Amino acid sequence: MFYTIGEMAQRLNVAPSTLRYYDKEGLLPFVERSSGGIRMFKDEDMEWLQMLGCLKKAGMPLKEIRSFIELSRQGDGTIDRRLDLIEKQRRSVLEQQKQLEATLLMLDYKRWYYQTAQKAGTCAVHDAMPPEDIPEPFRPLVAEWKAEE
Amino acid sequence: MFYTIGEMAQRLNVAPSTLRYYDKEGLLPFVERSSGGIRMFKDEDMEWLQMLGCLKKAGMPLKEIRSFIELSRQGDGTIDRRLDLIEKQRRSVLEQQKQLEATLLMLDYKRWYYQTAQKAGTCAVHDAMPPEDIPEPFRPLVAEWKAEE
DNA sequence: TCTTGACTTGAAGTTGACTTCAAGTTATAT
DNA sequence: ATATAACTTGAAGTCAACTTCAAGTCAAGA
Numbered sequence: 001m002f003y004t005i006g007e008m009a010q011r012l013n014v015a016p017s018t019l020r021y022y023d024k025e026g027l028l029p030f031v032e033r034s035s036g037g038i039r040m041f042k043d044e045d046m047e048w049l050q051m052l053g054c055l056k057k058a059g060m061p062l063k064e065i066r067s068f069i070e071l072s073r074q075g076d077g078t079i080d081r082r083l084d085l086i087e088k089q090r091r092s093v094l095e096q097q098k099q100l101e102a103t104l105l106m107l108d109y110k111r112w113y114y115q116t117a118q119k120a121g122t123c124a125v126h127d128a129m130p131p132e133d134i135p136e137p138f139r140p141l142v143a144e145w146k147a148e149e
Numbered sequence: 150m151f152y153t154i155g156e157m158a159q160r161l162n163v164a165p166s167t168l169r170y171y172d173k174e175g176l177l178p179f180v181e182r183s184s185g186g187i188r189m190f191k192d193e194d195m196e197w198l199q200m201l202g203c204l205k206k207a208g209m210p211l212k213e214i215r216s217f218i219e220l221s222r223q224g225d226g227t228i229d230r231r232l233d234l235i236e237k238q239r240r241s242v243l244e245q246q247k248q249l250e251a252t253l254l255m256l257d258y259k260r261w262y263y264q265t266a267q268k269a270g271t272c273a274v275h276d277a278m279p280p281e282d283i284p285e286p287f288r289p290l291v292a293e294w295k296a297e298e
Numbered sequence: 299t300c301t302t303g304a305c306t307t308g309a310a311g312t313t314g315a316c317t318t319c320a321a322g323t324t325a326t327a328t
Numbered sequence: 329a330t331a332t333a334a335c336t337t338g339a340a341g342t343c344a345a346c347t348t349c350a351a352g353t354c355a356a357g358a
Contacts, residue, residue, distance in 0.1 A: 004304075004305070005305070005306095006304065006305080015346085016304090017346070017348080018345085018346065018347085020306090020307090021345075021346060021347085024307095024308095025345090034354090036305085036306090036354050036355080037306060037307095037353080037354080038304090038305055038353095038354070038355085039305085054251065054252045054255050055252070057248050057249075057252060058249060058256075061345095063344090076266070076270065076271045076272055079263055079266050079267050079271075080267065082263055083260065083263035083267060086256055086259045086260050086263060087260060090253065090256040090257070090260060093249055093252055093253050093256060094253070100206075100207060100242055100245055100246050100249065102203065103204070103206060103207040104242050104243070106200065106203050107207075107239040108239070110235045111232065111235050111236060114228055114231055114232035114235060115232065117225070117228050118228050118229065118232060122225045123225055124225075145196050145199075153334075153335070154335070154336095155334065164316085164317075165334090165335090166316070166318080167315085167316065167317085169337090170315075170316060170317085173337095173338095174315090183324090183325095185323075185324050185325080185336090186324080186335085186336060186337095187323095187325085187334090187335055187336075188335085188336090210314075211314075
């Protein structure tokens with residue numbers, strides 16, 4: 001029914017010190033303690049911690065995550081503000097998706113570039129390459145670079 | 150034809166100190182200097198710097214970006230290793246895209262959760278809600294959480 | 299009961315990516 | 329010629345997110 005910090009850390013694949021740090025930063029106000037002072041994690045706490053991990057991977061700073069947790073504990077009066085925080089983070093994720101899409105296009109171009117160079121044995125193969133030999137998806141990308149010079 | 154560090158910083162929307170830091174870290178070996186020691190950025194340098202920004206936004210550490218730049222300057226002998234680096238980063242971006250997709254689903258669920266709670270005036274509205282009232286896309290998400298308890 | 303491994307805390311150390319500061323130099327506009 | 333704005337460097341400071349350390353406490357098995 002209860003897990004120690006070590007067990008919980010293993011389940012979440014993080015270091016126990018990380019969980020202690022989160023606790024110190026006020027991100028785990030819901031975690032109970034035994035009479036001896038040892039943290040007792042519940043299954044229910046996993047849900048919070050997984051959401052925490054999710055938000056963290058989406059680039060939300062721990063301070064903002066703490067704000068959200070604090071608001072949640074203040075009850076129904078903070079629903080509007082929690083919704084605001086969620087929508088703000090949602091917009092940030094959409095923005096990051098766009099960014100990753102652009103980065104992926106660039107990486108795909110570079111991959112093609114080096115695959116082609118690998119076959120030819122030299123990057124010089126690209127110097128004399130006519131634009132129509134560049135795969136269609138990459139043409140706007142390369143054109144954009146040329147335009148700036 | 151040439152830009153000072155201030156002009157270049159403005160074009161890239163970063164602080165001049167950031168460019169100096171990148172230079173110190175060996176990320177700008179291609180930037181030339183005037184006789185007086187002032188950095189002279191070329192249009193061509195923009196391409197590198199934009200790629201740098203792209204890789205940075207994709208979570209690549211500056212050290213790895215430097216490796217890539219160093220390999221590039223070593224000529225055709227490093228094509229294989231550059232391709233490896235690109236493919237590694239490409240896989241990382243695909244992984245991050247999956248992660249953002251999962252985070253977005255969670256945020257969309259939370260958004261619906263708080264929008265519903267807002268209309269009802271309380272989060273308690275969700276306690277008694279039958280599963281079929283939860284919008285279809287969120288059901289696997291909620292089921293997964295319940296399963297862990 | 300005693301040992302041992304996992305837990306506790308507070309404090310200090312680390313890493314990455316910058317930013318700020320101080321002291322000095324270069325370039326431009328009057 | 330000189331004022332001033334923008335550049336230069338090295339060193340130190342900052343911030344987020346941890347990690348490590350030291351010293352001690354708790355809990356489970358022999």
